[in-house]
Amino acid sequence: MARKQRDVLSVEWVKLELIRTAYATRGGLFSVMDPRMVLGWYLILAIIPWFTHNLTVLAVLFVVAAISVALARVGPLILALFVFGLLTEAVYIFIAAIFFGGDLTTIMALLELTLKLGTISMASMAAFVSLDPEKLSDALLALRAPALLAFAVSYGYRMLPILVEEFNTVFDNYRLRSAPPEKPGFLGFRSIAHWIKMAILAFYPIFLNTAQSVRTTVEALETRGFTYATVDQRGRNIRLAYLKVGALDLAVVAVTIILVAGAFWCGQVWPVYHVDLLR
Amino acid sequence: MNAVYQRAGTLRGATTAGNKPRYDLSNPQKLMIFVLSMALFGLSNILLEIIPDIHIGPVDISVAYFVFIPLTMAALFSPFWVALGAPLGEIIFTDLLMGDFSGLSEIEGFIQMFLAIYIAGSAIRNPGNGVQIAIGALLIVVVDKFLSAAVDLAKVWVGVEEAEYVEGLPESMLLLEGVGFGVDLIISGILFGILPAMWLIPALHGKIEPLMGMRPRVAGEPIPGKMPNSGLFVGAAVLLSIASFFFAFLEAWDVSIGAFEPEFLEEYGNGFLWISVIAIVVVTGLAIMFFRKAQHKDNR
Amino acid sequence: MTTTPAIALHDVSFRYPGADEDTLRNVNLTIDTADFVTVVGGNGSAKTTLCKTFNGLVPHYWSGDFAGVTEVCGIDTYTSNVAELSSRVGYVYQDFMNQLVRPTVRDEISFSPINFGMPDHAERTAEALEMLRITDLADRFVWQLSGGEGHLTALASVLAMRPEIIVVDEPVAELDPARALEIYERLEVLNQQHGITVVTIEHHAEFIAQFAKSVVLMDQGSPVWHLPVQEAVNRSSQLEAHGIPAPQVVQAVQALGYDQSPRTVKDAAQLIGPAVATLQSDAVADQEEHAAQRPVVAAASKVHHSYRTVKSSLQPVLNGLDLQVHRGDRIALVGGNGSGKTTLLKLLSGIMVARQGEIQVNGINTRSRSATRLSEHAAYLWQHPQQMFLKESIEADIALYPKERKVADWQHLVQHTLQQVRLTQFAHRDGRSLSGGQQRRATLAIGLAMQPTLLVLDEPTASLDITSRDAVISMLDELSDVIASAVVATHDMSLVSEWANRVVVLRNGQVAADLTPRALFDYPELLAEAHLVPPQIAQLGQAVGLSPAPLSVAEFIARFQPDELVGTGWTKSVGVKQ
Known part of the structure; x- marks a missing residue:
């Protein structure tokens, strides 16, 4: 088999993914909102479904979440994967349940669970696909999350490609200097075992090299006022000054609340529960 | 040198020579451990993103995480700061930065992993003791998977009306969780836990600490970098988790015994679920408050 | 204040x-x-x-x-x-x-x-x-x-x-x-x-x-x-x-008998005045072997390579590059950032394969073998030594390859290699605990123990102080009979002038020039483009009117004194494209 240049699984790939995440804002509804309000919006849809067993309410909420996903312009691939995952999960549980004497009621029960989990997952997709990590960490900081969290996000951005590159180099070293197994073994088992072994062994130098660089990083953080900023609030205020709740934010949250209320009203008028379905 | 060197300047502040205070970590050292564990565990999770998962039916034959990485750091440095940094590294490096953030379930995962690493790390009193390392590796998987199974079951229990009466549902959930638990214990706990940790911890002990300006841990001394009230906090969290776990299971198992009469649910109806959801939110809130408080204290 | x-x-x-x-x-x-x-x-x-x-x-x-x-x-x-x-x-x-x-x-x-x-x-x-x-x-x-x-x-x-x-x-x-x-x-x-x-x-x-x-x-x-x-x-x-050895200009000026220590090339040139004669000496004559007669060790033909960018387009790095490495070649690969030096090195050692074009090492097409197998023919030494220290001691690091590949009498090979790089007394130390120069020598030993036909090095003298740098250069020089051929990517002009016998300048993913080190210093525009600074002594030589530029202080001294100049053995042998 002739070797070819691959574009996945490389450092470049990680860098590209990272930039894509950073500029993930596809221009959807939530990307122009205040990140704190997006979080609030998400929490509404993430918690409400747990408070009801009424399938009508859940179905309406599911539709609301689906519309949000469309408004957030979530990519079709992510969506397809999500639907597939949700369905297979339910199917597996159902197959297993049949062994224990389950029947169609089990399906109905699972429908309820699937609607709930689906609504929540879609809400999180809509919210977090639109928020770039820096914005999200600012929102959390504004909501009084620890400063370490905001730092961790920046540091991740900064270090991830470098760490992956470092690992790649060390791994290449192992690849070139150790001996591959003579035969690949059953289903390439020996080869896989060899790769796993190299990946684990590579962590010995990675540990030591990273420890060395972290020392400089932490020292630099100190000289640049990182600790100072955790005590003095002015820096935090400057950083979060750009966060402003506007008319759009309020409108989106208000509409969502009205829709949720509407869902419950529908549930009152046309109540459906899974236990009713097969009676 | 010609003359014997003698300090000419006056010593500022108290000397550390002579009296030996209890060994503990300074704040920069804690931050270093935090950052290092975040970076390395994050990196290892990115690698797992690259490795494809193998599914055999509902059973996911994959590596959940490289257990030996947080375990090594917890054993060599300080369980608490590694337990804080490692799960955060996972969330930020793989979920947030790769565009796969999932909201509240990240908090869930963080608390599980935090407890798992903290408990496992605290079990290692002597980084040179193989038995303790093995126990630690298994503890990470056991605690984390136990808690996540509990959460999964709780979701079904809360999410499905009268779940316990649905034929076969509790059993099948238990079966799937049980099989997953077994697979993770073997793959993550042994292959990527005990075996590498038994090699890596002794190999790094005494070598990595000086690079970070620290003294290697000596067997038997108190664990460094511990929160003063961490015992209380962990105890409370574990109790709560176990309580919620048993709560979920009693419901599922005692269907025939009928420990909870149907009237119970009818009487309180959805209000009962409201209460349980609020309880979960309160517990999570309390946990975050504890973190913040602990952090504030250490950063000063 | x-x-x-x-x-x-x-x-x-x-x-x-x-x-x-x-x-x-x-x-x-x-x-x-x-x-x-x-x-x-x-x-x-x-x-x-x-x-x-x-x-x-x-x-x-x-x-x-x-x-x-x-x-x-x-x-x-x-x-x-x-x-x-x-x-x-x-x-x-x-x-x-x-x-x-x-x-x-x-x-x-x-x-x-x-x-x-x-x-x-x-x-x-x-x-x-x-x-x-x-x-x-x-x-x-x-x-x-x-x-x-x-x-x-x-x-x-x-x-x-x-x-x-x-x-x-x-x-x-x-x-x-x-x-x-x-x-x-x-x-x-x-x-x-x-x-x-x-x-x-x-x-x-x-x-x-x-x-x-x-x-x-x-x-x-x-x-x-x-x-x-x-x-x-x-x-x-x-x-x-x-x-901290004195700057080359100070060494040169003092060797000529002056007491002063000029601080810049300009000061030195003013001090000693223009050279009396610019005739060439025998010392200048590069030993020009006919490279074409020596067997080819590695060859790249029409190699194209590119990386993906954010917008999923391809950013070309190498553009139809052709290069032949002969036995006995000591090639210094120079060029600006992004000119494709590291990419070419990785392709030559088989760590990567090109998108288009073929690379042969020892007659083997790199596409036909895994990187693991190609390392039997070409060894790649990374720029940062600590990335090559995989084991707990440099001895174990050097032994990794020969031991795993079951090379006959590998123990002896390891000890011999340690002696060659004069690190026997540090055999049991972790590579990271060594000084910069020792680290370089240890990586060199790792490469030597792989017994490659082609040794490929990325910036082997970067981040070294002068003394350690000189030690590494002279060690590379000593080892030239052990290594059949070597390709080095570098910015270090001391390495180029004191070690290399061939300089390949990369520009826009192609070979812009393929010449001798001495000839390189006659092309200031090539130097500037590749972010190269000629050694002080070459600058001084040019400033006082010595052409071609001298490559070492000793050569400068020898050529600056007019009565020692003889012959006209030097001929320009340059092939600059474009």
């Missing part, structure tokens, strides 16, 4: 926690405002620890026994704190890439002002960017930066605090000479136009002589002297004893 010195140390001693003896010993030192000070000294002379007392990291961050008084801008550092001091003292680390903590350049520079709650953080950021003329980098990601850009970013991030003092720890260590020169030029501007006190740690006498106003020599934790630069440069033998 005119009466208060920028930095004043009185009897300062410091001991790291847990250490057995003091690292700083009774340091008394005064640095005047607007001075440009270079701190020099051998390994372990506490240069870095000294500089960390200036911004309070010692004793506030590294708490240990601290005696005496350090005053910075009149403030006693002991009663102050790191936060207060860091607005006055900026510190740029030797491994500056690790001090960058934010994703983008602009964020990085505004990090400190924002942390300290300064309302004018945006102006400060813009000002710092402007001072170093890197405004166009502002929105780049930190990991997209080259080494030089990274250093400027680190420098800008401390400038944003409008410090009175800037400390730069070994700028040359992680940068190529042309970039280091650029950094020094910017520091000079900061010093002269903005009145900022600059302190650098430096090994390279050329930079010291050209830029410093005063020099502090450290030894065993305390200053030996603090002298104006000219007086310091005059004490060249003392400096040499502390690992």
Whole structure:
């Protein structure tokens, strides 16, 4: 088999993914909102479904979440994967349940669970696909999350490609200097075992090299006022000054609340529960 | 040198020579451990993103995480700061930065992993003791998977009306969780836990600490970098988790015994679920408050 | 402020926690405002620890026994704190890439002002960017930066605090000479136009002589002297004893019998005047073998390679490159950033395969074998030695390949290789605990133990001080009969002039020129484009009218004296394309 240049699984790939995440804002509804309000919006849809067993309410909420996903312009691939995952999960549980004497009621029960989990997952997709990590960490900081969290996000951005590159180099070293197994073994088992072994062994130098660089990083953080900023609030205020709740934010949250209320009203008028379905 | 060197300047502040205070970590050292564990565990999770998962039916034959990485750091440095940094590294490096953030379930995962690493790390009193390392590796998987199974079951229990009466549902959930638990214990706990940790911890002990300006841990001394009230906090969290776990299971198992009469649910109806959801939110809130408080204290 | 010195140390001693003896010993030192000070000294002379007392990291961050008084801008550092001091003292680390903590350049520079709650953080950021003329980098990601850009970013991030003092720890260590020169030029501007006190740690006498106003020599934790630069440069033998050999111009001038120590090439050229004759000597005649007659070890034909960019398009790196490496070749691969040097090296060693075109190593097409198998023919040595130290000792690292591949009598091979690089006494040490020069030699040993036909090295002399660099170059020279052929990517012109027998200049992913080292110095535009700085002695040679440029001090001396010039053996053998 002739070797070819691959574009996945490389450092470049990680860098590209990272930039894509950073500029993930596809221009959807939530990307122009205040990140704190997006979080609030998400929490509404993430918690409400747990408070009801009424399938009508859940179905309406599911539709609301689906519309949000469309408004957030979530990519079709992510969506397809999500639907597939949700369905297979339910199917597996159902197959297993049949062994224990389950029947169609089990399906109905699972429908309820699937609607709930689906609504929540879609809400999180809509919210977090639109928020770039820096914005999200600012929102959390504004909501009084620890400063370490905001730092961790920046540091991740900064270090991830470098760490992956470092690992790649060390791994290449192992690849070139150790001996591959003579035969690949059953289903390439020996080869896989060899790769796993190299990946684990590579962590010995990675540990030591990273420890060395972290020392400089932490020292630099100190000289640049990182600790100072955790005590003095002015820096935090400057950083979060750009966060402003506007008319759009309020409108989106208000509409969502009205829709949720509407869902419950529908549930009152046309109540459906899974236990009713097969009676 | 010609003359014997003698300090000419006056010593500022108290000397550390002579009296030996209890060994503990300074704040920069804690931050270093935090950052290092975040970076390395994050990196290892990115690698797992690259490795494809193998599914055999509902059973996911994959590596959940490289257990030996947080375990090594917890054993060599300080369980608490590694337990804080490692799960955060996972969330930020793989979920947030790769565009796969999932909201509240990240908090869930963080608390599980935090407890798992903290408990496992605290079990290692002597980084040179193989038995303790093995126990630690298994503890990470056991605690984390136990808690996540509990959460999964709780979701079904809360999410499905009268779940316990649905034929076969509790059993099948238990079966799937049980099989997953077994697979993770073997793959993550042994292959990527005990075996590498038994090699890596002794190999790094005494070598990595000086690079970070620290003294290697000596067997038997108190664990460094511990929160003063961490015992209380962990105890409370574990109790709560176990309580919620048993709560979920009693419901599922005692269907025939009928420990909870149907009237119970009818009487309180959805209000009962409201209460349980609020309880979960309160517990999570309390946990975050504890973190913040602990952090504030250490950063000063 | 005119009466208060920028930095004043009185009897300062410091001991790291847990250490057995003091690292700083009774340091008394005064640095005047607007001075440009270079701190020099051998390994372990506490240069870095000294500089960390200036911004309070010692004793506030590294708490240990601290005696005496350090005053910075009149403030006693002991009663102050790191936060207060860091607005006055900026510190740029030797491994500056690790001090960058934010994703983008602009964020990085505004990090400190924002942390300290300064309302004018945006102006400060813009000002710092402007001072170093890197405004166009502002929105780049930190990991997209080259080494030089990274250093400027680190420098800008401390400038944003409008410090009175800037400390730069070994700028040359992680940068190529042309970039280091650029950094020094910017520091000079900061010093002269903005009145900022600059302190650098430096090994390279050329930079010291050209830029410093005063020099502090450290030894065993305390200053030996603090002298104006000219007086310091005059004490060249003392400096040499502390690992700082005199600049080549000083060596040349003094070898010609002058007492003076000129600080720049220009000064030296004025001092000795133009050369009497420019005839060529036998020494100049390059031993021109006909390369084509020697067997080909590796060959690249019509190689195209590219990387994916953000917009999923392909960014070409190599554009139909052709190259043949013959047995006995010592090729120096030079070119600017992004000219494809590292890519070509990785393709030659089979770590990667090209998108288009074929590469043969020992007659094997690299597409037909795995990288693991190709390493039996070509060995690649990475730029950073610590990435090659996989095991707990360098002996185990050297043994890794021959042991795993079951090379006959590998134990003997390992011991022999250790002897060749003169590291037998350090066999059981971890590579990371060795000095820079020893680390390089250890990686060289790793490569040798693989017994490759082709040895490929990425920047083997980067980040070394002069003494270690010279040791590595002479070692490469000694080993030339062991290695059939070698390709080295480098910016180091000493390596080019003293070791290589062939220089390949890359430009736009193609071979722009393929010539001898001596011929290279006759093409200033090629040099400038590839970010190369000719060795001082070649510059001096050209300045006094010696053509072709001399490659070593000895050669310069030999050729500068007219009565020793004989013959016209030198012929130009250059093949410059385009």
